[in-house]
Amino acid sequence: HRNTLRNDEGGTDQEQFRVEAVADRVSTTATVFLGFTMGCARCHDHKYDPISQREYYEFFALFNNADEPAIEVPTGQQAKELPLLSTELAAAEKLLAENENAVTQRQAIWERDLASRPEKVRSLPEAVRKLVSKPEAVRTDDEKKAIAAYYRSIDKDYAPLVERVADLKKRQEQLKGSITTSLVMAERKDARETRIHIRGDFLRPGAKVEGAVPAVLPRLEV
Numbered sequence: 001h002r003n004t005l006r007n008d009e010g011g012t013d014q015e016q017f018r019v020e021a022v023a024d025r026v027s028t029t030a031t032v033f034l035g036f037t038m039g040c041a042r043c044h045d046h047k048y049d050p051i052s053q054r055e056y057y058e059f060f061a062l063f064n065n066a067d068e069p070a071i072e073v074p075t076g077q078q079a080k081e082l083p084l085l086s087t088e089l090a091a092a093e094k095l096l097a098e099n100e101n102a103v104t105q106r107q108a109i110w111e112r113d114l115a116s117r118p119e120k121v122r123s124l125p126e127a128v129r130k131l132v133s134k135p136e137a138v139r140t141d142d143e144k145k146a147i148a149a150y151y152r153s154i155d156k157d158y159a160p161l162v163e164r165v166a167d168l169k170k171r172q173e174q175l176k177g178s179i180t181t182s183l184v185m186a187e188r189k190d191a192r193e194t195r196i197h198i199r200g201d202f203l204r205p206g207a208k209v210e211g212a213v214p215a216v217l218p219r220l221e222v
């Protein structure tokens with residue numbers, strides 16, 4: 001049932017391909033388990049197998065309430081590493097946040113020092129040099145952010161914390177990217193409405209139907 005065609009290309013109508021996947025499950029189930037075709041009844045009452053279009057969409061409704069999540073299936077080693085990395089990352093991010101006030105204070109001292117040390121200003125990158133040469137009162141928010149970002153990249157206490165967080169995030173992403181996923185189906189909590197598609201066109205909804213099997217089979221006990 002999860003081996004249906006998918007199309008994630010940009011510009012596609014995802015509902016159209018979801019409907020096609022459900023129709024594929026209907027046809028496959030009918031052929032494999034019931035031993036007859038139901039595809040013709042998608043557009044009209046089946047001429048040779050006694051299946052009405054309503055029965056087709058009642059059967060369709062049995063599959064229509066499923067979503068198609070992909071679940072992660074980590075190895076034993078991956079299952080151990082993930083929570084450890086998450087714990088390390090949380091601790092590193094907390095330490096980084098705790099140092100925010102301190103680095104802001106150090107930046108203020110650094111800027112005051114620059115004001116009295118022209119030779120230090122000349123050693124800065126040109127873009128930063130232009131920014132710190134402007135009075136703080138006339139700097140835009142973006143300019144203040146640019147100065148703060150530069151200082152944090154050279155602060156001997158703060159920069160290593162930033163690198164630590166970035167490294168842990170990268171390792172976490174790489175680990176998650178290496179985990180195998182499995183395609184499953186999951187019943188929706190909020191039932192998806194099913195209607196007959198006039199002439200098989202999902203854009204032309206008709207009468208509402210509830211899930212059921214064709215009349216030739218015993219009724220489902222719900």
